Amino acid sequence: MSLSSMDAAKTAVVTGASAGIGAATARALATAGFHVILGARRLERLREVASPLGERATVLSLDVTDPGSVAAFVARVPERLQLLVNNAGGAHGLDRIESAKEEDWEWMWQTNVMGTLRLTRALLPALKASGDGHVINLGSIAGFETYAGGAGYTGVKHAVRAFTRTLRLELLGEPVRVTEIAPGLAETEFSLVRFAGDEERAKSVYRGLDPLTPGDIADCVVWAATRPSHVNIDEIVVRPRDQATATMVHRKP
Ligand code: NAP
Numbered sequence: 641m642s643l644s645s646m647d648a649a650k651t652a653v654v655t656g657a658s659a660g661i662g663a664a665t666a667r668a669l670a671t672a673g674f675h676v677i678l679g680a681r682r683l684e685r686l687r688e689v690a691s692p693l694g695e696r697a698t699v700l701s702l703d704v705t706d707p708g709s710v711a712a713f714v715a716r717v718p719e720r721l722q723l724l725v726n727n728a729g730g731a732h733g734l735d736r737i738e739s740a741k742e743e744d745w746e747w748m749w750q751t752n753v754m755g756t757l758r759l760t761r762a763l764l765p766a767l768k769a770s771g772d773g774h775v776i777n778l779g780s781i782a783g784f785e786t787y788a789g790g791a792g793y794t795g796v797k798h799a800v801r802a803f804t805r806t807l808r809l810e811l812l813g814e815p816v817r818v819t820e821i822a823p824g825l826a827e828t829e830f831s832l833v834r835f836a837g838d839e840e841r842a843k844s845v846y847r848g849l850d851p852l853t854p855g856d857i858a859d860c861v862v863w864a865a866t867r868p869s870h871v872n873i874d875e876i877v878v879r880p881r882d883q884a885t886a887t888m889v890h891r892k893p
Contacts, residue, residue: 704755
């Protein structure tokens with residue numbers, strides 16, 4: 641299906657759709673009947689996700705930290721858009737403020753905060769024009785809690801939570817819903833990215849517990865997106881049963 645002939649189908653944009661929660665969300669939305677536009681930096685990985693979805697998926701290169709890339713991506717999105725899932729994001733490092741790296745903070749702010757704001761601002765006209773738009777932002781329990789070593793990541797996810805709530809105020813009276821999904825521990829490439837490719841350290845995050853799967857979060861996105869148009873799910877906080885807070889988890893020996 642070409643992008644210009646998608647008028648009849650509901651269209652969803654999913655950022656960070658090359659892995660983890662974004663990939664599972666793209667698959668689940670396609671199954672729910674959306675035409676899905678998948679964006680991320682790794683085009684090969686995007687194509688692998690999109691290939692089984694056939695004509696229900698379109699792959700576009702996107703770096704949410706680069707305004708030029710965002711503009712080129714947005715130019716390919718149809719004039720009427722029903723759903724934007726701002727999922728691209730993650731953490732770099734788990735260092736205390738006194739030893740954290742400037743470039744890690746910079747990466748987290750650019751990706752989670754500036755990226756989400758850029759996509760939202762650029763796609764709001766299309767979301768409004770559809771007459772039934774919806775913005776779903778991937779926050780985190782790190783937007784509700786703090787933990788030592790998490791200043792960068794908890795800071796950005798608190799920011800996501802703040803501007804999600806601000807957007808809901810600003811869009812009152814417009815045909816656009818606004819939702820935050822805030823997961824706890826979900827096993828994806830998140831920890832591998834956070835610990836710069838250290839597989840052992842990444843695995844240890846999930847050792848001895850049953851984490852959420854990317855599909856569990858995709859279920860939340862699809863559920864929120866498929867409520868009747870007058871129903872706005874404000875936020876969904878979802879954790880594994882084995883997790884009480886960001887730092888209190890139950891691990892089997
Ligand atoms: P993941 O497996 O590492 O996936 C992250 C995705 O973000 C990838 O597709 C990556 O694609 C994309 N991305 C990163 N930088 C990007 C950029 N500059 N432009 C475009 N896309 C970019 O992690 P995940 O767990 O699925 O994370 C998805 C979201 O859920 C994030 O916002 C994360 O903070 C949030 N979250 C995760 C957890 C968890 O425990 N996993 C918990 C709470 C919240 P490319 O590298 O190909 O660009």
